[in-house]
Amino acid sequence: MKLFAIAVTFSISLIASVFFMIAYALNLSTQLQGLGLFVALGALGAGIVLWALYALPQRQTVNAIEDYPSDESDRAGAEETLNRGTGELERRSFIMRFFFGAIGALGLAALFPFRSLAPRFGRGLYHTKWTSGSRLVREDGTPVKVAELAVGSVVTVFPDGAAGDESSQTLLLRVPPGTIQATKGRADWAPRGYVAFSKVCTHAGCPVGLYRASSFELLCPCHQSVFDVVNEARPISGPASRALPQLPLAIDSEGYLRAQNDFSEPIGPGFWQRS
Amino acid sequence: MIRRLVLAADDRLGSSHFLKAALRKAFPDHWSFMLGEIALYCFIFLILSGTFLGFFFDASGAHVRYQGSYEALHGAEVSAAYASVIRLSLETRTGLLIRQAHHWAALIFVAAIAVHMCRVFFTGAFRRPREINWVVGLTLLLLALGAGFTGYSLPDDLLSGTGLRIAYSVLLSVPFVGGYLAFMFFGGNFPAAQTSSRLFITHILFLPALLAAAMTIHLAIIWRQKHSQFRGPGRTEHNVVGSPLWPNYALKSIGLMFAVFAVMIGLGAFFEINPIWSYGPYYPANVSSPAQPDWYIGWLEGALRLGPNWELHVFNHTVPSPFWAGVLVPLFFFSLLYLWPFIERRITHDGDAHQLLDHPSDVPARTAVGAAVLSFAIILTFAGADDVMAKLFSIPLERLVAIFQVLVLVLPAVVGLLAFEIAREVRARRQALRNAESRIIYARTEAGGFAQRPEPEADK
Numbered sequence: 001m002k003l004f005a006i007a008v009t010f011s012i013s014l015i016a017s018v019f020f021m022i023a024y025a026l027n028l029s030t031q032l033q034g035l036g037l038f039v040a041l042g043a044l045g046a047g048i049v050l051w052a053l054y055a056l057p058q059r060q061t062v063n064a065i066e067d068y069p070s071d072e073s074d075r076a077g078a079e080e081t082l083n084r085g086t087g088e089l090e091r092r093s094f095i096m097r098f099f100f101g102a103i104g105a106l107g108l109a110a111l112f113p114f115r116s117l118a119p120r121f122g123r124g125l126y127h128t129k130w131t132s133g134s135r136l137v138r139e140d141g142t143p144v145k146v147a148e149l150a151v152g153s154v155v156t157v158f159p160d161g162a163a164g165d166e167s168s169q170t171l172l173l174r175v176p177p178g179t180i181q182a183t184k185g186r187a188d189w190a191p192r193g194y195v196a197f198s199k200v201c202t203h204a205g206c207p208v209g210l211y212r213a214s215s216f217e218l219l220c221p222c223h224q225s226v227f228d229v230v231n232e233a234r235p236i237s238g239p240a241s242r243a244l245p246q247l248p249l250a251i252d253s254e255g256y257l258r259a260q261n262d263f264s265e266p267i268g269p270g271f272w273q274r275s
Numbered sequence: 276m277i278r279r280l281v282l283a284a285d286d287r288l289g290s291s292h293f294l295k296a297a298l299r300k301a302f303p304d305h306w307s308f309m310l311g312e313i314a315l316y317c318f319i320f321l322i323l324s325g326t327f328l329g330f331f332f333d334a335s336g337a338h339v340r341y342q343g344s345y346e347a348l349h350g351a352e353v354s355a356a357y358a359s360v361i362r363l364s365l366e367t368r369t370g371l372l373i374r375q376a377h378h379w380a381a382l383i384f385v386a387a388i389a390v391h392m393c394r395v396f397f398t399g400a401f402r403r404p405r406e407i408n409w410v411v412g413l414t415l416l417l418l419a420l421g422a423g424f425t426g427y428s429l430p431d432d433l434l435s436g437t438g439l440r441i442a443y444s445v446l447l448s449v450p451f452v453g454g455y456l457a458f459m460f461f462g463g464n465f466p467a468a469q470t471s472s473r474l475f476i477t478h479i480l481f482l483p484a485l486l487a488a489a490m491t492i493h494l495a496i497i498w499r500q501k502h503s504q505f506r507g508p509g510r511t512e513h514n515v516v517g518s519p520l521w522p523n524y525a526l527k528s529i530g531l532m533f534a535v536f537a538v539m540i541g542l543g544a545f546f547e548i549n550p551i552w553s554y555g556p557y558y559p560a561n562v563s564s565p566a567q568p569d570w571y572i573g574w575l576e577g578a579l580r581l582g583p584n585w586e587l588h589v590f591n592h593t594v595p596s597p598f599w600a601g602v603l604v605p606l607f608f609f610s611l612l613y614l615w616p617f618i619e620r621r622i623t624h625d626g627d628a629h630q631l632l633d634h635p636s637d638v639p640a641r642t643a644v645g646a647a648v649l650s651f652a653i654i655l656t657f658a659g660a661d662d663v664m665a666k667l668f669s670i671p672l673e674r675l676v677a678i679f680q681v682l683v684l685v686l687p688a689v690v691g692l693l694a695f696e697i698a699r700e701v702r703a704r705r706q707a708l709r710n711a712e713s714r715i716i717y718a719r720t721e722a723g724g725f726a727q728r729p730e731p732e733a734d735k
């Protein structure tokens with residue numbers, strides 16, 4: 001009876017394998033192909049386990065633990081052989097010193113190629129593609145005109161010619177004029193209620209993607225740092241500790257928004273070399 | 276046929292002595308001993324399915340215009356890597372099945388290792404002489420985490436790209452060498468052109484090779500030291516009792532292997548996982564919310580969410596805030612685990628070799644530490660989904676974060692104390708039971724009948 005059940009289980013597996021092959025050939029759905037393979041494997045496994053449990057004599061075996069530690073004479077012998085060999089090496093100690101010198105130097109030399117894996121820091125860590133007078137463009141490359149943004153709205157912008165660049169991504173927001181608490185030096189950075197901040201979170205670099213216009217708060221979806229737009233984008237809560245760098249804006253004679261300059265500090269997460 | 280093979284091998288290798296002992300090797304029958312095996316079979320499945328996937332994957336960050344069968348993305352600019360995964364998923368027969376099964380297998384691989392380590396920890400199986408294998412096993416867990424994360428990041432979709440961005444920033448936060456580390460691994464400032472190919476080689480060659488090597492060492496040590504075992508009749512500190520390798524254990528284990536494979540394929544067939552076409556391609560200015568990583572990264576995500584917002588500025592240098600939660604927390608966590616066998620030996624002065632396993636209640640202090648550490652990791656994992664929970668229970672997120680910050684510090688202590696008390700209680704009851712059993716001894720009386728005789732306490 002049990003043997004019969006095991007044979008049936010194996011037969012089910014066999015049939016399922018055939019079913020899978022047919023399903024593959026006819027390009028049936030992933031689910032049907034998967035079903036075939038699932039049953040083929042599952043029934044095979046079940047059959048083998050049943051076989052082990054019900055069609056084999058159940059025996060127990062006892063192994064003694066005697067392989068370790070070795071007996072005293074072996075231990076002593078090994079130690080002595082080791083000592084003798086080491087002693088022979090140490091007798092020529094000045095050769096040893098040269099040997100270790102050579103090995104050490106080679107080990108050090110072997111580390112050098114790894115430096116190639118890390119390119120120089122270059123400008124990338126400190127600067128973005130924003131330059132003095134860069135026009136603000138949207139993701140699709142269209143420039144932003146001063147009349148185009150309603151109060152309370154936000155758009156992601158890039159410097160003209162670098163749309164999509166990770167480190168240059170910037171949030172352009174329009175807030176009611178007068179809400180911005182500009183500190184000294186930043187008085188003319190936000191013309192007509194337009195204000196722009198780096199979109200790269202100063203915590204761990206996620207794009208700060210959510211804006212609550214009612215409370216002028218930017219929210220980073222990764223670890224929920226909240227930044228206060230009207231107060232220089234300083235963090236209000238969450239793990240970020242630094243304000244989002246502000247991009248100084250200007251409006252040119254044709255009514256296009258432009259950057260006065262690059263950000264005045266490295267954007268994004270901190271790093272050791274950052275002052 | 277088999278006989279001829281055995282003889283032929285012995286003629287050339289003198290293998291029969293080894294073979295005889297090997298075939299009679301004892302494997303204890305306890306369900307918890309299957310956990311490590313499940314991890315092993317997951318790994319084998321991952322290698323097999325991963326090799327298949329590798330033939331279709333294009334590890335390139337180059338931009339291409341998507342022209343495939345998925346309508347919603349038509350004409351979108353995506354990376355070649357992303358496009359190749361979609362082609363594999365939607366246009367290659369069994370491609371989706373095997374890709375999903377591979378992803379599920381990775382999740383279960385890490386889970387099996389984690390649960391296996393819990394078993395080893397709470398039963399004291401890591402004690403001498405098996406400390407070395409605890410260290411190797413923990414290394415396997417780290418390698419598995421790395422393999423999982425790099426694999427998850429390969430398709431270059433929006434969800435994994437965000438995770439990669441965070442990983443880059445965490446690396447960057449390490450004092451002194453962070454910048455070099457991050458550039459070395461990512462090939463430049465994120466997102467660098469080289470990142471895809473570096474992830475790929477790490478995922479398919481570097482980490483699997485290390486995993487295979489460490490796993491070989493792990494198994495060789497088990498083979499040499501033989502299995503530990505739970506207490507029971509006939510079991511001592513100097514033997515091991517169980518099913519013989521051939522044929523009983525071999526058959527059961529092969530059956531388990533096929534069952535594990537079946538589970539992977541079943542999950543891959545019926546449970547969608549990581550549908551990258553609906554996440555969309557990685558685009559640096561976009562982010563999906565709420566975004567949850569694979570489960571085993573959750574605790575790190577949670578740590579970052581609860582982490583302090585301290586940024587240190589010392590001598591014109593910066594130690595950024597992700598360093599505390601993203602680097603120090605896991606560093607402390609894994610250091611504690613690596614050192615635990617040696618810490619415990621220091622405390623207990625127990626340097627003996629152990630063959631018999633503890634019941635978790637036998638050593639309440641160890642059980643307490645394990646429970647505390649476990650609860651710490653679990654709390655962090657939940658914190659990693661705090662935005663989802665805030666929405667679910669409509670609690671303001673800031674309040675939830677504050678609650679979690681308290682919980683992560685307080686709960687491990689509470690859980691540890693509770694575990695300690697429970698373990699002591701259980702131990703006392705088991706002791707009482709054992710005493711009761713051992714005291715009722717019937718002895719033959721002079722008259723020829725049987726009478727109960729109180730005995731002095733039997734050995735434990």
Ligand code: FES
Pocket residue numbers: 201202203204205206220221222223224225238239240
């Ligand atoms: S990346 Fe923005 S809060 Fe962490």
